[in-house]
Amino acid sequence: MEDAIVAGNLRKRFKTHESLRGKKVFLASLRRRSFYKQALDDVSFSVPRGQIVALLGKNGSGKSTLTKIMTGILFPDSGEIRVLGLNPWKDRIRLAMEIGVVLGAHGQLFWNLPASDAFEYNRRIYEVPDSTYQKRLSYFVDRLELGDVYKRQVRQMSLGEQMKCNFVSSCLHMPKIVFLDEPTIGVDLPSKLALRETISEMQRRFGTTFILTTHIVEDIAIAERVIMLDKGKKIFDDTKENLEKLFGDKRYITLKFDGRAPSKVKMGKVLEREANVLKLEVPHRAIKSRAMMDLLDSKRVMDYSVSEVDLSHILSKLYRKLDRRDRTGGRYAT
Amino acid sequence: MQLDTGRYIAHLRVTQKALYAYKVDMSLSVLFTVLGFAVMIAVWTAIYAATGSTQIKGLSLPAIYAYFIVIGGLNFIVGTNIDDQMMNSINDGSIGTAMLKPIRYPVQLVLGTIADSFSLFSVPALLFFIAALAIAHAGLGLWQAAAFLAEVVMAFCIINLFGFLVGLAAIYLTNVYGLVSIVFSVISILGGMVAPLTFYPQWAQNILYLSPLPSMFYFPASTFLGTISTAMIWQSIAVGFVWILILLGIAAVGWKKMSIKVALAGG
Numbered sequence: 001m002e003d004a005i006v007a008g009n010l011r012k013r014f015k016t017h018e019s020l021r022g023k024k025v026f027l028a029s030l031r032r033r034s035f036y037k038q039a040l041d042d043v044s045f046s047v048p049r050g051q052i053v054a055l056l057g058k059n060g061s062g063k064s065t066l067t068k069i070m071t072g073i074l075f076p077d078s079g080e081i082r083v084l085g086l087n088p089w090k091d092r093i094r095l096a097m098e099i100g101v102v103l104g105a106h107g108q109l110f111w112n113l114p115a116s117d118a119f120e121y122n123r124r125i126y127e128v129p130d131s132t133y134q135k136r137l138s139y140f141v142d143r144l145e146l147g148d149v150y151k152r153q154v155r156q157m158s159l160g161e162q163m164k165c166n167f168v169s170s171c172l173h174m175p176k177i178v179f180l181d182e183p184t185i186g187v188d189l190p191s192k193l194a195l196r197e198t199i200s201e202m203q204r205r206f207g208t209t210f211i212l213t214t215h216i217v218e219d220i221a222i223a224e225r226v227i228m229l230d231k232g233k234k235i236f237d238d239t240k241e242n243l244e245k246l247f248g249d250k251r252y253i254t255l256k257f258d259g260r261a262p263s264k265v266k267m268g269k270v271l272e273r274e275a276n277v278l279k280l281e282v283p284h285r286a287i288k289s290r291a292m293m294d295l296l297d298s299k300r301v302m303d304y305s306v307s308e309v310d311l312s313h314i315l316s317k318l319y320r321k322l323d324r325r326d327r328t329g330g331r332y333a334t
Numbered sequence: 335m336q337l338d339t340g341r342y343i344a345h346l347r348v349t350q351k352a353l354y355a356y357k358v359d360m361s362l363s364v365l366f367t368v369l370g371f372a373v374m375i376a377v378w379t380a381i382y383a384a385t386g387s388t389q390i391k392g393l394s395l396p397a398i399y400a401y402f403i404v405i406g407g408l409n410f411i412v413g414t415n416i417d418d419q420m421m422n423s424i425n426d427g428s429i430g431t432a433m434l435k436p437i438r439y440p441v442q443l444v445l446g447t448i449a450d451s452f453s454l455f456s457v458p459a460l461l462f463f464i465a466a467l468a469i470a471h472a473g474l475g476l477w478q479a480a481a482f483l484a485e486v487v488m489a490f491c492i493i494n495l496f497g498f499l500v501g502l503a504a505i506y507l508t509n510v511y512g513l514v515s516i517v518f519s520v521i522s523i524l525g526g527m528v529a530p531l532t533f534y535p536q537w538a539q540n541i542l543y544l545s546p547l548p549s550m551f552y553f554p555a556s557t558f559l560g561t562i563s564t565a566m567i568w569q570s571i572a573v574g575f576v577w578i579l580i581l582l583g584i585a586a587v588g589w590k591k592m593s594i595k596v597a598l599a600g601g
Contacts, residue, residue: 071434073430073434074594075594092433093437093438096434096436099434101434103427103431103434108431110348110351110355111352112355112356117351121344121347124340124341124343125344125345125435125436125437127341
């Protein structure tokens with residue numbers, strides 16, 4: 001499959017400042033120290049067309065910098081990048097015609113005008129024929145259950161409605177790649193589901209590539225692939241399933257005992273214990289072990305359930321590990 | 335550079351529509367300009383009354399009134415808020431979204447200012463110009479009108495290029511309100527907003543006439559009222575044109591250098 005994005009050895013560092021402590025408030029505000037922050041450090045990857053990629057990382061990990069470089073509004077210090085075969089910053093206007101971007105808080109809508117005006121504006125600047133525009137608009141209005149909402153002034157819309165309208169505004173020209181930064185922030189549950197379903201459907205029907213920057217675990221669920229950054233370095237690049245395996249090839253077992261639950265069992269780690277209920281974390285393979293079978297068959301266990309370790313648990317565990325590494329100055333390798 | 339007229343017209347239209355939506359803001363802008371003009375009228379009336387003369391430097395009080403009414407009218411159509419727009423969009427990061435559109439950001443700014451100046455404020459400006467002609471008992475010949483129009487366009491370019499350069503400084507300075515105030519004061523004093531430049535010493539006038547400052551207000555107002563010679567009008571157009579080229583060059587180089595840093599300024 002042809003690559004939508006090819007990035008090789010991208011590096012970007014920013015000069016930044018921090019105030020120095022002084023005895024007087026005024027002097028303290030004047031004294032500051034400059035230093036360089038490595039926002040991207042030798043990042044390479046490629047994204048085939050039609051893939052949904054989740055770009056993950058803690059705050060300040062380099063996600064936004066990478067997105068800005070991919071969209072052409074930021075230059076890398078070194079390295080190569082081609083997006084749809086174009087150099088993003090040299091061919092920014094040509095690339096703009098082929099991509100859609102939703103940057104969280106910074107919407108494409110006009111605050112005092114109805115969203116329909118922004119749609120019409122985008123129709124004209126992206127040169128979408130009127131009949132095509134009408135078809136696409138009714139498709140998005142239907143999929144995202146927008147009804148007549150888009151005809152209202154943006155300032156009268158809820159955050160979720162604004163988000164959906166921003167998404168429509170960015171996709172009316174049917175871009176080949178859509179960059180989404182926290183697309184479901186502030187969106188109610190039905191709208192979140194509608195947005196996710198629309199993203200998946202656009203990928204299936206039109207082969208649209210999505211680069212999804214998010215902290216919301218449910219958004220990641222629609223991604224086929226996860227790229228994780230930390231301190232500007234790529235620390236993970238594989239399928240979502242492999243991320244789960246790498247960090248969480250574990251299962252949760254909840255056991256309900258006839259009488260008081262034991263304080264420990266040998267096949268797993270006790271996560272919670274409450275009267276006759278015990279929650280364990282066990283290695284995946286331990287579920288079918290002899291010891292587990294014996295325990296479940298025993299008369300002491302009245303009921304049990306098995307569940308997978310969810311992505312939010314994996315990510316919070318990983319982020320905690322990264323934080324610990326930062327505090328201790330140690331290294332963490334996947 | 336390719337001209338995407340369809341996109342530009344679309345941008346012009348939507349900006350105009352968005353500006354019309356701020357009706358209170360627009361009314362307050364008109365009121366602010368009228369108040370500024372009223373202050374100048376009051377000050378100059380007091381000066382003429384204090385000196386007891388009917389003419390100062392060859393200008394009567396009605397001629398001064400007419401001059402400041404033209405300045406008020408010019409202020410509606412050549413005034414800029416490009417610097418403000420740039421500073422805000424750099425600081426809140428919305429410049430990133432603007433730069434992602436298939437229209438170059440500086441072009442978006444220019445189109446926004448054209449929508450602001452020439453459509454919204456052209457009616458009050460026109461009323462001011464008619465009032466000035468009536469007070470000065472002056473007419474407007476075809477040549478004079480053409481020269482005035484050329485000078486208005488040049489004033490628009492020069493003022494907005496100044497605004498663009500000040501706005502660009504927001505990438506380094508973050509907050510450019512202080513710089514905006516300094517530039518505004520310099521333009522007011524040396525561009526003819528607070529006094530016709532003929533009130534200054536000859537040596538100062540000679541220097542100023544080679545700078546871009548009189549092209550902003552003094553030359554267009556004087557051309558409109560017919561108080562400067564044809565030779566001076568040609569000189570003002572020539573000097574103004576050279577300055578537009580110089581400022582355009584600086585703005586183009588500045589944007590090329592600074593736009594590398596612009597997206598990260600907003601986070």
